[in-house]
Amino acid sequence: MPKITNTRGYAIGEVSRRTGVNIETVRYYERISLLPKPDRTAGGNRQYNEDQLKQLFFIKRARELGFSIREIKGLLAMAVNTEFTCAEVHEITTAHLTSVQEKIASLQRLEAALQTMAAECSRGDVPDCPIVDTLFEIGPHSQPAKGLKPV
Numbered sequence: 001m002p003k004i005t006n007t008r009g010y011a012i013g014e015v016s017r018r019t020g021v022n023i024e025t026v027r028y029y030e031r032i033s034l035l036p037k038p039d040r041t042a043g044g045n046r047q048y049n050e051d052q053l054k055q056l057f058f059i060k061r062a063r064e065l066g067f068s069i070r071e072i073k074g075l076l077a078m079a080v081n082t083e084f085t086c087a088e089v090h091e092i093t094t095a096h097l098t099s100v101q102e103k104i105a106s107l108q109r110l111e112a113a114l115q116t117m118a119a120e121c122s123r124g125d126v127p128d129c130p131i132v133d134t135l136f137e138i139g140p141h142s143q144p145a146k147g148l149k150p151v
Helices: 012-019 023-031 050-064 069-080 086-120 130-136
Strands: none
Touching: 012 023, 012 050, 023 050, 050 069, 069 086, 086 130
């Protein structure tokens, strides 16, 4: 439970402006315990300290790099408690990099498939369309939509 404080920290609006993180996102990070709950004024207003501001910058940058909330919790816990080695952080980062590379490869396959489909299309004004035909094809991983038959 946050304590009541008379010291002035950063209000949530100021934290949002400084970090570029939406106010609702800041509250969400508190709810899921990614960001520690700030102290409150007697009037109930959140008052973030410098460490919490830095943690929010950390979270934002990690999210921009595509780390999951779970990964960020782990990284942040290690960093805040200074109970980590560079090798541990490297391991988490390289695992994330591998995941990103797999997603890129998958997106490149998707791009090639869409380019092939688009290239086969004559863009005519008749209902005969190779793109639609391709979408209706039955392959090893697909089933036709229920009740629909290829045209």
